[in-house]
Amino acid sequence: MDLKTLYREVILDHYKTPRNTTPLSAPSCEADCRNPSCGDKVRVQLKLDDGLVSEVAIIGNGCAISQASASMMTEAVKGRRVAEIEAVMEEFRRMVMGAGSEADREVLGDLMILEGIARLHARVKCAMCGWSALDAALNENGSDVNLDEDTELPASSQH
Amino acid sequence: MDLKTLYREVILDHYKTPRNTTPLSAPSCEADCRNPSCGDKVRVQLKLDDGLVSEVAIIGNGCAISQASASMMTEAVKGRRVAEIEAVMEEFRRMVMGAGSEADREVLGDLMILEGIARLHARVKCAMCGWSALDAALNENGSDVNLDEDTELPASSQH
Amino acid sequence: MNSHSPAGSGVSTKYDVARIREDFPALRRTVKGQSLVYFDNTAATLKPQTVIDAITRVYSDFPANVHRGIHQLSEEATEAYEAARLKAANFINAADPDEIVVTLNTTDSLNHVCGSWGEANIGPGDEILTTEMEHHANFVPWQQLCLRKGAKFQVARVLPSGQLDREDFDRKLSERTKLVAVAHVSNVSGVVNPISELAAQAHRVGAVFVADCAQSVPHMPVDVQALGADFVSCSAYKFLAPFGVGLLWGRKAILDAMPPYRTGGNMIHSVSTEKTRFNVAPHKFEAGTPSIADVIGMGAAIDYLQAIGMQAISDYEHELSRYMHEELLKLPGLSIAGDWFPGKPAIASFHLDYAHPHDIAQFLNEEGVAVRSGLHCAEPLHCSLGLSSTTRASLYLYNTHDEIDRLVAAIRTVEEIFA
């Protein structure tokens, strides 16, 4: 898919009308991710019920890719078990880093449409912003993430 | 003159038997010059009588060019007036820096044989060591000179 | 306008950009199937063939260390290296080549001043004055020095126009001010600060003045003696030279009085366990083996620029700048950081009200147009002007009016997609 099509068919929709943006009143956990070099910022709030994400919210601003990716992330995690989400998170990371295999991507469902991001190396961090906040919220509640332009993505995604 | 001839016919003679090496008992002025990167070192002592250098001595060690040039310097200055010596000093500097003109070299007499040094850029400082000490002795008695490998020669000889 | 004969052959009395473009191999490449429009010159410039050839020659013929080794290769390298220092001195009209210290980049130059002069001269209660429009390289070192020393870090405001708030500057400059650090040209707004006036003010209160000339030296005649600053920093790779070289100019007397910044080989007179005696400036600041080929390449870059003439380059760029600003400001929803002023350098950091700079840069790249997006290492300025980030087009001597049209057309594709 070329860049224009990707934006037109997927990104702009989520960018202009991001899903799940109503802040949660009593989140079980939350975390921020910011990419200070460009101002991308996403806060993720989760409501966990017995190992299941029952509610999710994002509050953010930044480039279309960061915001659309975060919005799509909320749709992918809502109602899913944490263990499953970890697998999706890992596979999403692999995909945008240009690693992993087609076969393993099944788990990503609609997110597979973001595959093209892997070619936009400078934008991988934008795409990861919401996901890094999600990871921080789930695994290190409260410790926010800073993605600077040169910061490597979290360990599991080292290439 | 090629390098071997220069060494054989001039330098080695002065290097192996430098002239005027008996320290003066009561010098009017004296100064050291050292080139710490290679260990060249020359101390110049002068006895001045009414604007005339009546006695001169060098104490030094280092490479053949530094010691020979200092030895030849003593022969050139002994018995001469300070004003004349300043002119010789200046012209010698010009010659080894590859500046000045043939015509002006007359004043150098026997020293003209060192003209070839100008082509050995890395050795110009060696050739100048005794002369820099002479300059310091005449003009700033006691303030010693350090010629490091990258130090420019004194102002008048800037190229 | 000066005559142009960079290749040394023939003289033309008009600025021949077509001919200049032939000297830059990167201008022959394509991006996304289109010829490259390179508008990221504030970050780094393209290199002419003569500079590339100069580097190749060093590595093919005399890839030796400098500092007067007696063998031929070292001698050739030393001659060429010192000749480049002389060219740099001449380029910015330094009174003495010994006032030219070769560093890694502007950041390194400014860290020299900070780590050497600053460490030795700044104490508790002292103040350092800089401005909101500085590149981080001329901001963070002073801020950190003040933190270490218990000194006060003062930052003069910029006006909404992007110009320095002179009243605020005057207010914050006092007898306590020991150092003033100001950019000659902002790398975001293109604002040109009146360095000689500011330096004179600083000198009246006894402060040392640092001019960050990273964005002026490449684009206009800069005469450090006329400028009146005590230190001037710039980056050679921003004026056609190789990466790896920055310059620090400092007044001889101040350099001589400063302790060295880095210590090690080549910057010493003698070393013993008890005591080390240092070499004189500039060598005492050039510890270790320098970026020899890059420095020699810088000499070739200066030759190239001087053959065209810095005034001719500046005049040509002013015309490009006027045209770019006129055309950009016709676009709906576009605003530019800092107001236009006559003689504004060819830098436009813009904001589109319908798209984010990252997405803009991405789509401009699709059209073969290279620009930067982000904060351009000038977060305080963006903050002050209320901008989260911008897209920056910055031009140089080889850019053309047609390329500006390509930029404008590319922005229209962004508009089509986003608006």
Place this chain on the structure above:
Amino acid sequence: MNSHSPAGSGVSTKYDVARIREDFPALRRTVKGQSLVYFDNTAATLKPQTVIDAITRVYSDFPANVHRGIHQLSEEATEAYEAARLKAANFINAADPDEIVVTLNTTDSLNHVCGSWGEANIGPGDEILTTEMEHHANFVPWQQLCLRKGAKFQVARVLPSGQLDREDFDRKLSERTKLVAVAHVSNVSGVVNPISELAAQAHRVGAVFVADCAQSVPHMPVDVQALGADFVSCSAYKFLAPFGVGLLWGRKAILDAMPPYRTGGNMIHSVSTEKTRFNVAPHKFEAGTPSIADVIGMGAAIDYLQAIGMQAISDYEHELSRYMHEELLKLPGLSIAGDWFPGKPAIASFHLDYAHPHDIAQFLNEEGVAVRSGLHCAEPLHCSLGLSSTTRASLYLYNTHDEIDRLVAAIRTVEEIFA
């Protein structure tokens, strides 16, 4: 011996020096009418065509700034730059590419440790231990730091053989020692220090260990994990790479805990007037625009070396070294700084009892043989061995037995003239 296919074509099982020589354009030049014999490799090495080509490619194709600009050229530059960092990590077996900090040269690397770790961790009463055989770059910074901090500067002796006096080292290492800095290989005597033993000793007293590997990394397999030091420094231009690049390896945990050395752009997370937050290692140590093309050129140099194999290179150089020492020691009036030992690197710093090193180097140059003369930035070692200065022949992977014969013959001409 590893297979050799630097040009990527064909595989040979023996060390093919003739073929290697073809890759170095400088070996085709003449000096004084004779083919060049380049024996000044300790100071800087010649460059293979692949390294020159890598630089040319950067400047012709993507002469852009790194740090992930969104446009294509910046992206290509960033990829190539980070790929080179990865190659460097692999070359010295770093556990993580984030442990590789790109600097200007070894001196800069060591000044990073001194100015950052040292400033933060050394105080009055502490001690720093180094040795008499250090290059000034691994001596003067520690000496000056001790002076600034009121710490004690300890210098372990060398024996007349040139070897480290282990008893003196043990005596001077104590609970007060906070940092130990030792060369892996001496650039004058070629002595190879047992870094892993010394580092273990240092660690037992809680000291940090700095290994100056400027003369080991180019000539033998170096595995920083096996070495056991906490910091390792080296200069890329001493292993076929361009000038302008040094490396500092540091343990991740130590680098992470260290304050930055230079501050400015690219090494920050966020900047405001009140506060600056720094980026993580290695980026927090790479302020400003790096020597991009040179770093990419270093990647090509590492590829070249690894294609031949560092063990093969080391074996070949040991044979050259043996032959050189044998032949030199046959010459009357010649002595070499430091005793011979099996596996001695191909470095011979010699003294002729009838001529001064400056004159020797001058006459060797007349014969086309390039050597260094002087103190080689190691004045304390010369002092300790009672030498005023020496003439140094240092070889590399492209040198040959025939060239050693040329050196010997050239020394005979000096003898003819002087003796």
